[in-house]
Amino acid sequence: MAGSWDGSHELGSQSDDSFQFERQHIEPIYDAFICPLSKQIMRDPVSIENGQTFEREAIQKWFNECKENNRKLVCPITMKELKTTDMNPSIALRNTIEEWNARNEVVQLDMARKSLNLGCPETDTLRALRFIQYICQKTPTSKHIIRNNELIPMIVDMLKSSSRRVRCRTLETLRVVVEDDDDSKEIMAEGDNVRTIVKFLSHEQSKEREEAVYLLYELSKLETLSEKIGSVNGAILILVGMTSSKSENLLTVEKADQTLENLEKNENNVRQMAENGRLQPLLTLILEGSPEVKLSMASYLGELALSNDVKVFVARTVGSSLINLMKSGNMQSREAALKALNQVSSCDPSAKILVEEGILTPLVKDLFAGPNQLPMRLKEISATILANIVASDCDFDSIPVGPNHQTLVSEDIIHNLLYLISNTGPAIECKLLQVLVGLTSSPVTLISVVSAIKSSGAINSLVQFIEAPQQDLRLASIKLLQRLSPNMGQELASSLRGSAGQLDGLIKVIAENIVSTEEQAAAVGLLADLPERDTGLTRQMLDEGAFEIVISRIRMIRQGEPRRSRFVTPYLEGLVRVLSRITFVLQNEPKAVSLCRDNDLSGLFTELLAHSLDNVQMVSAFALENLSSESKNLTRLPEIPPPSVCMSIFPCFSKQPVMTGLCRVHRGACSRRDTFCLLDGPALRRLVGLLDHTNAAVVEASLAALSTLLDDGVNVEEGVAVLIEAEGIKPILDVLLEKRTENLGRRAVWVVERLLRTEDIAYEVSGDPNVSTALVDAFQHGDYHTRQTAERALKHVDKIPNFSGIFPNA
Numbered sequence: 001m002a003g004s005w006d007g008s009h010e011l012g013s014q015s016d017d018s019f020q021f022e023r024q025h026i027e028p029i030y031d032a033f034i035c036p037l038s039k040q041i042m043r044d045p046v047s048i049e050n051g052q053t054f055e056r057e058a059i060q061k062w063f064n065e066c067k068e069n070n071r072k073l074v075c076p077i078t079m080k081e082l083k084t085t086d087m088n089p090s091i092a093l094r095n096t097i098e099e100w101n102a103r104n105e106v107v108q109l110d111m112a113r114k115s116l117n118l119g120c121p122e123t124d125t126l127r128a129l130r131f132i133q134y135i136c137q138k139t140p141t142s143k144h145i146i147r148n149n150e151l152i153p154m155i156v157d158m159l160k161s162s163s164r165r166v167r168c169r170t171l172e173t174l175r176v177v178v179e180d181d182d183d184s185k186e187i188m189a190e191g192d193n194v195r196t197i198v199k200f201l202s203h204e205q206s207k208e209r210e211e212a213v214y215l216l217y218e219l220s221k222l223e224t225l226s227e228k229i230g231s232v233n234g235a236i237l238i239l240v241g242m243t244s245s246k247s248e249n250l251l252t253v254e255k256a257d258q259t260l261e262n263l264e265k266n267e268n269n270v271r272q273m274a275e276n277g278r279l280q281p282l283l284t285l286i287l288e289g290s291p292e293v294k295l296s297m298a299s300y301l302g303e304l305a306l307s308n309d310v311k312v313f314v315a316r317t318v319g320s321s322l323i324n325l326m327k328s329g330n331m332q333s334r335e336a337a338l339k340a341l342n343q344v345s346s347c348d349p350s351a352k353i354l355v356e357e358g359i360l361t362p363l364v365k366d367l368f369a370g371p372n373q374l375p376m377r378l379k380e381i382s383a384t385i386l387a388n389i390v391a392s393d394c395d396f397d398s399i400p401v402g403p404n405h406q407t408l409v410s411e412d413i414i415h416n417l418l419y420l421i422s423n424t425g426p427a428i429e430c431k432l433l434q435v436l437v438g439l440t441s442s443p444v445t446l447i448s449v450v451s452a453i454k455s456s457g458a459i460n461s462l463v464q465f466i467e468a469p470q471q472d473l474r475l476a477s478i479k480l481l482q483r484l485s486p487n488m489g490q491e492l493a494s495s496l497r498g499s500a501g502q503l504d505g506l507i508k509v510i511a512e513n514i515v516s517t518e519e520q521a522a523a524v525g526l527l528a529d530l531p532e533r534d535t536g537l538t539r540q541m542l543d544e545g546a547f548e549i550v551i552s553r554i555r556m557i558r559q560g561e562p563r564r565s566r567f568v569t570p571y572l573e574g575l576v577r578v579l580s581r582i583t584f585v586l587q588n589e590p591k592a593v594s595l596c597r598d599n600d601l602s603g604l605f606t607e608l609l610a611h612s613l614d615n616v617q618m619v620s621a622f623a624l625e626n627l628s629s630e631s632k633n634l635t636r637l638p639e640i641p642p643p644s645v646c647m648s649i650f651p652c653f654s655k656q657p658v659m660t661g662l663c664r665v666h667r668g669a670c671s672r673r674d675t676f677c678l679l680d681g682p683a684l685r686r687l688v689g690l691l692d693h694t695n696a697a698v699v700e701a702s703l704a705a706l707s708t709l710l711d712d713g714v715n716v717e718e719g720v721a722v723l724i725e726a727e728g729i730k731p732i733l734d735v736l737l738e739k740r741t742e743n744l745g746r747r748a749v750w751v752v753e754r755l756l757r758t759e760d761i762a763y764e765v766s767g768d769p770n771v772s773t774a775l776v777d778a779f780q781h782g783d784y785h786t787r788q789t790a791e792r793a794l795k796h797v798d799k800i801p802n803f804s805g806i807f808p809n810a
Helices: 017-023 056-068 091-115 122-138 143-148 152-160 164-178 182-188 193-202 206-219 223-231 235-243 250-263 267-275 280-288 291-301 308-326 331-344 348-356 360-368 376-390 411-422 426-439 443-456 459-467 471-496 502-510 518-529 535-543 546-558 568-584 590-598 601-608 614-629 645-649 683-692 696-710 716-725 729-738 742-755 759-766 769-781 784-796
Strands: 045-047 053-055
Touching: 045 056, 045 091, 053 056, 091 122, 122 143, 122 152, 122 164, 143 182, 152 164, 152 182, 152 193, 164 182, 164 193, 164 206, 182 206, 182 223, 193 206, 193 223, 193 235, 206 223, 206 235, 206 250, 223 235, 223 250, 223 267, 235 250, 235 267, 250 267, 267 280, 267 291, 280 291, 280 308, 291 308, 291 331, 308 331, 308 348, 308 360, 331 348, 331 376, 348 376, 360 376, 360 411, 376 426, 411 426, 411 443, 411 459, 426 443, 426 459, 426 471, 443 459, 443 471, 459 471, 459 502, 471 502, 471 518, 471 535, 502 518, 502 535, 502 546, 518 568, 535 546, 535 568, 535 590, 546 568, 546 601, 568 590, 568 601, 568 614, 590 601, 601 614, 601 683, 614 683, 614 696, 683 696, 683 729, 696 716, 696 729, 696 742, 716 729, 716 742, 729 742, 729 769, 742 769, 742 784, 759 769, 769 784
Parallel strands: none
Antiparallel strands: 045 053
16 A cells, blocks of 8 residues: 555545545556446446446436436447446446455555554544544444454544644544444443543633534433543533533534533433533423432432522422422422522522412421421421521512411411520521511511510510520521511610610620621611610610720721721611710719710710711711700809908999800800810811701701700800801701701701891891791691791791780780
């Protein structure tokens, strides 16, 4: 075969090297072997009427062309007319050619074997691989030649070649070898062959990736190989990735998808696919598999970490099947279903789907079943699922869950939940408390839960969980109590005032960490929601040092505590609200006054007026109102020395002493720290600035604080003068004119009436029809006290006649 291996062909070329092999022979070619028409060695020689021999396909084509072109039927060699198109097979010649071919192929195959060597030239190896393809494609049974000559391992070795062209053609050749041949596939299953092929899936060259996918598709048709492909680390992950790739060739994507479909015959492969995001095969087995397979797949589903989108997909696809599995009598099946439903229920949209599929009734039944019917560990999962479900915004007050059409917020259902909370372990207690937290998130269901808790007398039991050593249990209880506090504030305050130490536990939570946590935000929110005028609770907080802790935490945040925590805002708002309650007991609690002085709370609340949070500004302004209201009681009035004897006898020679450094409004010695006077420091200016705030609640609080400068017991005339100097008159009148809320309007009318007692202001305002109109409106439509105040204000500007000088007092 000298010179028979010359020439090369580009990778991926449509040219057929096997044809060259077919024309290259060891023994001489006899002319009788060659078809006169095709010039190729004949495979099926036939003789026609005049004895000439041709390849059957070639002479048949000639006859057809003669007929189609209306030509005479002639012999293509002699050009003499023929009477018939009959063809007689030349069996002897065909056998001779086949024997000749077989002798040549043996030699050529041997030469190909020698070229399957990593040290051979690239062109020789490429041609050898193409020749092997030719042999395999020649007849359906010819692949045994490749197997019998043990060429498959040698072909696989070519995958180690440094030539990309050789590697690519090797993958192509292996595909041809194993196509529709299970015996060849079994040989491929040996050793690390499959692992080697899988490596090409992640190769940079797209052509090698494509050929590897096509080869794996063929191999995956055999069940034993399907299992082996799946066992190669990363194989299924890469294939799943290819099916969703937008950069791959569409045919490659399709082949990868078909490969995965073949791999689905193996349950382990199905599990891997689910783990890597291809969930449909697993869900199909849950829907259509045998009871054993359903159990196995449901169990695995419960172990998977699913994205929210996937949870919704799973709920829609197998939610109903999992619920039915949960209701079965088989405990293993129930456990598998519960674990899967626990995973799926943990996002709102999927939870709603499960509610629609009817999960609530069997879930509640499981929770309230006796320990012999459902072990406690499974009840814990049921409680977790229910906690997930109630976190969604379904109408739980209208969805029946019991035989008598009870709902989750029916009194007996809540009572049963409370009983379980008091009589089970910490894990399930935590989940059941979370259920109640979820049920109290809606104003409608909150009322029902509050009513049931009140009727059961369970508030003391719930408060005890504040001291639980388990952080998640403690958090759940505090969050629940915070939700209850607006409707059960007095009961909670009474319970916390007891000697069990829950208040101390709550304070410890608030002071626990440097960075604000959800638990701290909930704990301080709970304290902040309790009745602010409960002096007993405030005294106990004073005694336990709660306010000092709150002050230190506020200052820490003000000084730049790391604000990475998303709970720092509710935490700070709660701290400020808790601290403000100290200002409600100043009149009767000397310790409270001392604490405010020692910690300069007037200064701290003044600083907080400049904070960016509306609630912080509002609470701080109201706290300053309370502090400023006490200024007139705390200011030190000047002591006038008694006159001497001489001065007593001759008063005409006496001279009144001049007192300096006194507060204009409070008529005594004042300071921000000691008497909480608004005139000392920037409080007055900041409060006036907040009158223009977009939040009406902030405006109302600021106006309330400023109104203390015009209150009974202070020098109102000087208070007005101070507001004039602070440029506060116009903003106050603007508040009156805007009529933003009823409470704000009521306060504005009161302040304006005080301002109008000053003749200069009354004179100016009398010329402003808008102010008069606003006062008239308040006089006509306000409550009793507002109407009286508005009437006095209108008299100041002469809009209502003043009859006090005409009629004597009764």
